[in-house]
Amino acid sequence: MQWNTYLKGYQNYLRLERGLSANTIANYSFDIERLIAFLNQHTILVSPLQISPQIIQDFVYQCSKEVNARSQARIISGLKSFFSYLLFEDLRKDSPMELIEAPKVGRKLPDTLNVDEIDQLIAAIDLSKPEGERNRAMLEVLYGCGLRVSELVELKISDIFSDEGFIKVTGKGNKQRFVPIASYTLKYINLYRTTIRAHQDIQKGFEDTLFLNRRGKALTRAMVFTIIKDLAVKINLQKSISPHTFRHSFATHLLENGADLRAIQMMLGHESITTTEVYVHLDRRHLTQIVHQFHPRKQ
Structure with a gap:
């Protein structure tokens, strides 16, 4: 049925033509793999070149019973991307997704932390352990520069331009941007580098990686998640947070x-301003203040 062959071609297209990261490609691929599993489960023998809208509709209907509307919309988006690739390669004349509509989902407002909560999380780090200085520097960079967790773990020493006050960040699609970094944040990076990192046995290939695990290799995204989750439990924070929460807080506090x-x-590396506009909805008081401060009839 050749699904895996076409899936590999699609993955190469996403990597080479679209310049997407390995994590993003894995997420796109998961949607196709879910469809393949559905076909196998129901013994539906059909290739991606002949699959009909009705089979897709049946698959989407099953998904609607298993996942929420937001996840369902993501799956449909992933399938549309795959079949658009087949059209692009002239492998199909039409897309079976043309009449498939995604459920309407409201824009989800990101969770944020206030400054006091961020201070509590950082203060909860055990600095008596070698990883303490590293973890403090990481959280200061997450909050101080608004990085994605993938950008954080891939940050290089050579990306830090201390004299100029900037770091070079490689974001989605390998797009690079320069983000200001405060001397306050640089202080904790330098403290980690001189007191902890300088004494580590660094594995070959990771000499330039800034944040290392105890084995001298780059930290994983999952490890950063675990560090933050454990700190939240430690201070009894009644919020579900992740590394991305620090990024949201960075943007929200700047806007406020x-x-x-x-x-x-x-600074966030958003391709579209509409992605950034979600932060405007977090605090309506900011909009009121702008009108009162700048509108000619403010009185």
Whole structure:
């Protein structure tokens, strides 16, 4: 049925033509693999070149009973991308997704932390352990620069331009951007480098990687998640947080303090301003303050 052959071609397309990261490609692939599992489960022998809209509709209907509307919309989006690739390669004349509509989902507002909660999390780090200085530096970078967790674990020493006050970040699609870094954040990076990292046995290939695990290799994304989850439990924080929460907090706090939305967009590496605009919805008071401060009829 050749599904795996076409899936591999699709993955190569996403990597070479679209420049997507391995994590993003894995997420796209999961949607196709889910469809393949459905076909196998129901003994439906059909190739991706002949699959009909009705079979897709049956698959989507089953998904609707297993996942929420947001996940269902993501699956449909992934399938549309796959069949658009087949059209692009002239392997199909039409897409079976043309009449498949995704469920309407509201824009999910990101969870954020206030400054006091961030201070509590960082203060809860056990600095008596070797990884303590590293973890403090990581959280300061997450909050101070608004990085994605993948950008954090891939950050290189050579990406840090201390004199200029910037770090070079490689984001989605290998797109690079320069993000300001405060001297306060640089202080904790340098403290980690001189007191902990300089004394580690670093594995070959990771000499330039900033944040290392105890084996001298790059940290995994999962490890950063675990570190943050454990700190949240330690301070009894009644919120579900992740590394991305620090990124959301970075953007929200900048906006609340009067930063320009387009400047925040550039620092976050958002391709579209509409992605950044979600932070405007977090605190309506900010909009009120703007009107009172800048509108000519504010009085």
